[in-house]
Amino acid sequence: xSTLLFPSQRRPAVLALTLCxxxxxxxxxxxxxxxxxxxxSASSATAETLAAPxxxxxxxxxxxxxxxTVTLTPVSTSTTVTTPAATTPAATTSTTVAAAATGTxxxxxxxxxxxxxxxxxxxATRLGTFANHIPQIQRAPRGGDLMIRYPDGTLRNLTKxxxxxxxxxxxxxxxxxxxxxxxxxxxxxxxxMVVGAPTRQYYDVDVKWQIYEVTGLAKGATVKITKVANQxxxxxxxxxxxxxxxxxxFTSDRPRGGEAHLYPQLxxxxxxxTNTGVWRLNxxxxxxxxxxxxVSGAFTPFIDSAGRIVFTRWDHxxxxxxxxxxxxxxxxxxxSGAAKLASASEVFPEPLGxxxxxxxPVNGHDFNLFSPWQMNEDGTGEETLNHIGRHELxxxxxxxxxxxxxxxxxxxxDGYAANKKTIRHDGGVxxxxxxxxxxxxxxxxxxxxxxxxxxxxxxxxxxxxxxxxEQMVFTDASDSTLATGRYRSPTPxxxxxxxxxxxPSVTVGAFQNARFTVxxxxxxxxxxxxxxxxxxxxxxxxxVSWWDPDTKKSYSGPLWELDPVEVVARTRPTMxxxxxxxxxxxxxxxxEGISETALRAWMKTNNLALIVTRNQTSRDRADKQQPYNxxxxxxxxxxxxxxxxxxxxxxxxxxxDSVRGYTSRSGRRPIAQPIPATVTGKNxxxxxxxxxxxKIAADGSTAAFVPANRAVTWQTTDTVGTPVVRERVWITFxxxxxxxxxxxxxxxxxxxxxLAAPVNKPEAxxxxxxxxxxxxx
Numbered sequence: 001x002s003t004l005l006f007p008s009q010r011r012p013a014v015l016a017l018t019l020c021x022x023x024x025x026x027x028x029x030x031x032x033x034x035x036x037x038x039x040x041s042a043s044s045a046t047a048e049t050l051a052a053p054x055x056x057x058x059x060x061x062x063x064x065x066x067x068x069t070v071t072l073t074p075v076s077t078s079t080t081v082t083t084p085a086a087t088t089p090a091a092t093t094s095t096t097v098a099a100a101a102t103g104t105x106x107x108x109x110x111x112x113x114x115x116x117x118x119x120x121x122x123x124a125t126r127l128g129t130f131a132n133h134i135p136q137i138q139r140a141p142r143g144g145d146l147m148i149r150y151p152d153g154t155l156r157n158l159t160k161x162x163x164x165x166x167x168x169x170x171x172x173x174x175x176x177x178x179x180x181x182x183x184x185x186x187x188x189x190x191x192x193m194v195v196g197a198p199t200r201q202y203y204d205v206d207v208k209w210q211i212y213e214v215t216g217l218a219k220g221a222t223v224k225i226t227k228v229a230n231q232x233x234x235x236x237x238x239x240x241x242x243x244x245x246x247x248x249x250f251t252s253d254r255p256r257g258g259e260a261h262l263y264p265q266l267x268x269x270x271x272x273x274t275n276t277g278v279w280r281l282n283x284x285x286x287x288x289x290x291x292x293x294x295v296s297g298a299f300t301p302f303i304d305s306a307g308r309i310v311f312t313r314w315d316h317x318x319x320x321x322x323x324x325x326x327x328x329x330x331x332x333x334x335x336s337g338a339a340k341l342a343s344a345s346e347v348f349p350e351p352l353g354x355x356x357x358x359x360x361p362v363n364g365h366d367f368n369l370f371s372p373w374q375m376n377e378d379g380t381g382e383e384t385l386n387h388i389g390r391h392e393l394x395x396x397x398x399x400x401x402x403x404x405x406x407x408x409x410x411x412x413x414d415g416y417a418a419n420k421k422t423i424r425h426d427g428g429v430x431x432x433x434x435x436x437x438x439x440x441x442x443x444x445x446x447x448x449x450x451x452x453x454x455x456x457x458x459x460x461x462x463x464x465x466x467x468x469x470e471q472m473v474f475t476d477a478s479d480s481t482l483a484t485g486r487y488r489s490p491t492p493x494x495x496x497x498x499x500x501x502x503x504p505s506v507t508v509g510a511f512q513n514a515r516f517t518v519x520x521x522x523x524x525x526x527x528x529x530x531x532x533x534x535x536x537x538x539x540x541x542x543x544v545s546w547w548d549p550d551t552k553k554s555y556s557g558p559l560w561e562l563d564p565v566e567v568v569a570r571t572r573p574t575m576x577x578x579x580x581x582x583x584x585x586x587x588x589x590x591x592e593g594i595s596e597t598a599l600r601a602w603m604k605t606n607n608l609a610l611i612v613t614r615n616q617t618s619r620d621r622a623d624k625q626q627p628y629n630x631x632x633x634x635x636x637x638x639x640x641x642x643x644x645x646x647x648x649x650x651x652x653x654x655x656x657d658s659v660r661g662y663t664s665r666s667g668r669r670p671i672a673q674p675i676p677a678t679v680t681g682k683n684x685x686x687x688x689x690x691x692x693x694x695k696i697a698a699d700g701s702t703a704a705f706v707p708a709n710r711a712v713t714w715q716t717t718d719t720v721g722t723p724v725v726r727e728r729v730w731i732t733f734x735x736x737x738x739x740x741x742x743x744x745x746x747x748x749x750x751x752x753x754x755l756a757a758p759v760n761k762p763e764a765x766x767x768x769x770x771x772x773x774x775x776x777x
Contacts, residue, residue, distance in 0.1 A: 104520070105151040105536070106495040108217065108567040110189060111518045112177040113540055113559035115141035118548070124272055126178065127453040127488075127562075129370065129430060130297050130314055131272045133236040133253055135176075135194045135209050142174035142197045143544035144559060148567065149518070149536050150219050158214060159193075162225040170197040170546040178209070179300070179563050181241040186569035188215045190228070190240040190248065198549035209236040211250060217567055230286035234260070238275070239300050243377055244575045247282050249291075249301055249309065251275040255658070256293050256710060261336045262658045266669040267296040268316035269368065271326055273667060275299075277732070278311060280379075291379030293711040293732045295656050295670045299370075300431050303377070305439040306465045307573035310385060312430050312444075313373040315729050317713060318366055319346045320660060320669060327663030334658050334668075348654050348672035348715065349726045350401065358722050359646070360404035367728060369394065370428025370449070372442070372463065379734045380578035387746055388469040390728075391416075391622040393423040401626045401726070407643025409624040416622050416749070421459070421474040429461075429474075430454055435492040436570065440464020443477060443490045443498070453514060455486035455503055458530055470622075470748045478530045485532055488516065489563050497521070499564045502532050516560040537561060582740050584761045585612060594769045600736040602777060608679065608705045609733030611741070612765050615700035615758040616648055616716055618743035618751045619725070626725045626745075628752040633719060635698030640752030646724045648716040650689035651702040656711035656730060672713060679707055684771045690721035694764070701762030708735040716744070 117125055119138060124131035126140040134140070145159040159165050165175045174197035182189045191214060196207040211231050216223035228248060231237050235254040243249050253275045255262045264273035277294035278301050281287070292298055294313055301311035320328060328344040350365040371393060372385040390398065391412045400408035423429060423446060431454065432444040442463055447456025458478040462471070478487060488501040498521045503514040517539060522531035540561065545554035581589075581596060589596055603610060617630040617638035627646045631637035639645060656670035674692025682705045686695045694704045696716065706712050711730035715723045725744070733739060742757035750756060 105149075106493065106497075106568075107186075108151065108219075109149045109499055109518065109536060109564050110180045110182065110217070110567050111147055111149070111501075111564040112180065112191075112562050113144040113147060113542075114176065114178075114516075114562055115143040115542070115544055115555055116514065116557075116560055117141060118553055118555075122451055122453050123270070126176070127455070127560075129427075129447070129449050129452075129454050130267065130269075130299075131274055132299075132454075133209060133238050133251070133275050134273060135207055135236060136204070137170075137197050137546055138548055140176045140178075140194060141544075141555075142170040142176050142194075142546060143542060143555075144176050146177045146180060146191055146193075146214065146225075147537075147540070147561075148217060154219065155537060155540075156223075158217075158223045159225065161223045162214075164193070164195070164225060168544065170544055171199045172196055174546070179239050180214070180565050181239075181302075182565050182567055182570075183242050183246075184244075184570055184572040186567055187217065188213060189217065189565075189567070190214070190242065191225075192238040192240055192250075193225075198547040201547055201549060201552070203547065203549050208234065209238050211237050211240045211248065228281070229283045230288075231281055231283070232288070235263075236275070237279075241302055243280065244303065244307060244572055245377075247280055249278060249280050249303075249377075251277065251298055251301065252279050254279070256290060257334075259334065259336065262334060262668045264667040265295075265658060266660075266662075266665075266667045267314070268318060268669065269296065269314075269321070271320070271322045271662065271665070271667075271669050274314075278309065278375075278379075289379070290709050291732070291734075292373075292375060292382055293656065293709060293730070295711050295730050298373070302433060303573060304434045304442075305436055305571070305573055307377060307576035308374045308465070309377055310372060310374050310432060310434070310442070312370050312428065312432060314428075315369050315371060316367055317349065317672075317727075317729055318368075319349065319352050320671065321352055322662070326665065329661050329663060330671075331659045331661060331668075338659075340661075344660070346671055347674070348713070348723075349728075350723075354403075357402075358718075358720075359402050359724075362401060363399045363403050365399075365401075367425075368449070369423070369425055370430060371423075372429055372432055372444070372461075376576040376578060378575075378577045379732070380737045381576075381739075382732050384469075384729070385463045386465075386467050386469050386472060387748065388463070388472050389745075390425075391620075392419050392469050392472060393474075394425050396422060398625045400624075405627070405644055407624075407629065407641060408627070412622055412624065414622060414624075416470050418471050419461075419473050421476070423474065424448065429459065431489045433489075433491055436494065437492065437496055440467065443492060445488060445490065446474070447486075452486065453488070453503075453516075455488045455501070455514070455516070457482060458487050458490045458500070468748055476529060487530075490521075490530070491564055491566060493566050494568050494570075498523075498530055499536070499566070500530075501560075501562050501564060504532075514560065515558060516562060517558075518561040518564045578734075578737055581738055584614065584759060585738070585740055585765060588761050588765045589769065592766060592769050592773075594773070599769070599772070600738070602772075603705070603708075604736040606682070606705075607708045607735050608682070609708045609735065609737040609739065610703065610768075611653075611706055611733065611739045612703045612762055613651070613701060613744050614740070614742045614760050614762045616651065616696050616702055616744050617700045618747065618753075618755070618758050620743065620745045620747050621750050621752050621754070622748070623745045623752075630716075630724070632696050632698055632700055635696075636700040638700070638751065638753050638755075647718045648724050649696055649719040650686065650693040650717045650721065651696055651704065651714060652690050652693040652717055652721075652723075653704055653706055653712055653714045654692060655707050656713075670711070675707060675712070679705060682772070682775060684767050688719075690717055693717070693721075694768075697762070697764040697767065699760055699763050700758075701760070701764040703762060703765040703768040705768075706733060708733050708737065 521533040543556040658668035
């Protein structure tokens with residue numbers, strides 16, 4: 001539906017923007033749960049024509065339109081967005097690309113075209129590194145299509161053939177398309193597509209990115225595009241892929257529990273709408289399951305050759321930097337109608353600025369990294385890829401927690417990590433894909449978070465199953481200076497070549513000049529780096545116009561070519577599920593007469609998981625930024641040197657509660673809150689500890705039931721509840737999952753004392769299952 005907003009009713013558009021703090025004000029609200037991202041335009045009826053850049057030296061091919069001349073049609077008065085009916089498709093519109101503009105392909109390449117942006121920043125746009133799921137026309141201009149390019153040079157416009165999209169003025173049938181993903185058989189694919197655009201001035205439309213299945217990819221076949229059944233219709237669903245069992249995995253901005261009043265979830269950095277994580281859908285049964293509750297967003301998941309779901313996640317576990325600027329308010333709970341609290345305080349982690357504790361001055365804590373993550377296909381076992389962390393990725397970008405403790409360091413310099421390429425803390429690795437000819441070798445884009453359109457340098461890194469994080473290595477796979485251009489979506493092909501979307505340059509404030517084209521990359525054997533190679537299309541041009549909705553805009557020129565994938569059959573991996581319980585924990589259950597099956601069934605019924613740590617005083621040898629000389633009062637002790645020794649007595653668990661709102665925008669930002677009494681009541685009582693905590697046993701172990709399907713984190717505290725060691729990321733557990741960490745921070749090769757990961761039977765687990773036996777079932 002559309003909402004009419006007269007100029008006098010519209011709130012201010014985009015104001016001043018800086019790199020680290022981009023103010024996004026509410027504008028053009030409308031529709032149930034519509035997020036309020038500003039429209040980057042003034043209230044003016046004057047049409048604005050955006051001149052196309054000068055043509056490149058190479059030939060530009062214009063894909064034929066339905067009529068010989070594109071005519072701007074009268075503005076429609078319709079306010080209903082209509083999905084094209086399943087009618088007879090338009091005739092195939094194939095074009096053969098000139099041989100001079102092609103490389104040599106073995107298999108077809110599926111990709112999308114996109115009308116270039118008219119904005120001057122890429123935040124919260126289709127090509128941004130975060131908040132790229134927002135469907136408003138300023139952020140995802142309509143007029144692009146799903147294309148396929150065959151090895152002989154033939155180019156087909158699949159969405160046009162299937163009856164989707166429109167020429168000229170973009171209206172109720174206008175589309176934007178993104179992220180094709182090919183089935184294991186190579187015969188069909190999934191895409192995400194948004195249908196509909198404003199049909200007249202000052203109107204906006206309430207439309208969402210939705211998942212569609214595409215069949216008829218073979219040359220000469222009739223293409224059919226069908227909307228996937230039973231997906232969350234009121235929310236944006238993007239980055240779809242087929243699971244090993246043909247269920248559909250995707251990311252969505254659906255609230256974690258489906259509560260519309262919490263929509264949209266806001267990220268931990270800019271308090272901008274984000275997706276809520278990786279979801280799984282069975283279209284036949286309508287079963288919908290959240291696999292990873294990502295507080296600041298998960299991006300471009302895929303299944304690697306080992307069956308792991310691998311994805312980029314934005315890790316941003318920090319306090320709210322927008323408390324004063326946006327008018328922060330805390331609610332009493334996530335419930336609809338919950339009262340606003342007088343205080344907008346936070347309890348975790350450390351404050352953004354310097355503070356004090358009984359251990360002396362505490363440095364401010366900030367965290368901002370897009371890093372590779374993995375989990376099993378059932379959502380269990382979520383962790384960074386092979387447990388890689390900042391010590392292996394960003395070793396020079398740390399601050400110690402307690403500034404007066406000389407045993408702690410502001411950087412990591414012991415040289416345990418084989419990786420020598422620093423991944424900046426204000427960016428990360430995006431658009432990751434595996435080289436299936438070399439399983440365990442991955443490619444991605446290493447870049448900054450802002451104003452690069454997600455386009456930068458290609459990096460190659462190792463990360464096969466079983467590889468120790470200390471041995472993972474990132475290397476340059478294209479020119480690190482970016483002097484020859486930038487890349488997106490590097491995709492290794494079955495024949496050993498690579499395709500990617502390439503732009504000679506991406507200049508901030510002139511995104512339309514980016515000139516993204518899908519290219520078969522060249523390769524320099526001397527440097528082991530890819531080069532820009534050859535265009536697979538010669539360029540695709542289009543003339544379109546649209547309401548943004550305040551003003552009419554137009555564009556005539558080359559479209560961006562994005563998201564290339566190979567249409568080829570691939571080996572379907574074996575589905576990975578939760579690993580079997582380890583021997584020390586199995587021994588505890590056996591000695592206590594506890595049925596593992598019954599325990600897991602009870603946890604599933606109560607939507608709980610069980611987390612176990614064998615020794616909280618054992619910490620990875622590389623982590624010298626937080627205390628590592630630790631002891632349990634009256635119990636075990638583990639130290640790395642003669643520095644200050646800290647007592648740890650309690651293990652406090654916190655969950656991501658969507659209770660932070662703002663007076664200046666809709667939606668909720670999750671903040672860390674102690675797990676509630678409904679959960680702690682099932683753990684061994686710990687009356688002397690802080691809220692949400694369990695006692696650390698004399699052997700250093702802990703065991704606790706925690707909420708499932710909700711991001712959680714934790715910290716160890718001393719006897720009076722003062723934090724000592726804090727977790728730096730969120731983790732999601734599945735109902736019935738039992739997760740064991742031998743140490744905390746987990747050991748890669750050795751801990752701070754040079755010892756291997758603990759293998760003791762955790763006595764805290766024994767105490768917990770004995771208590772569990774007394775609970776009503």
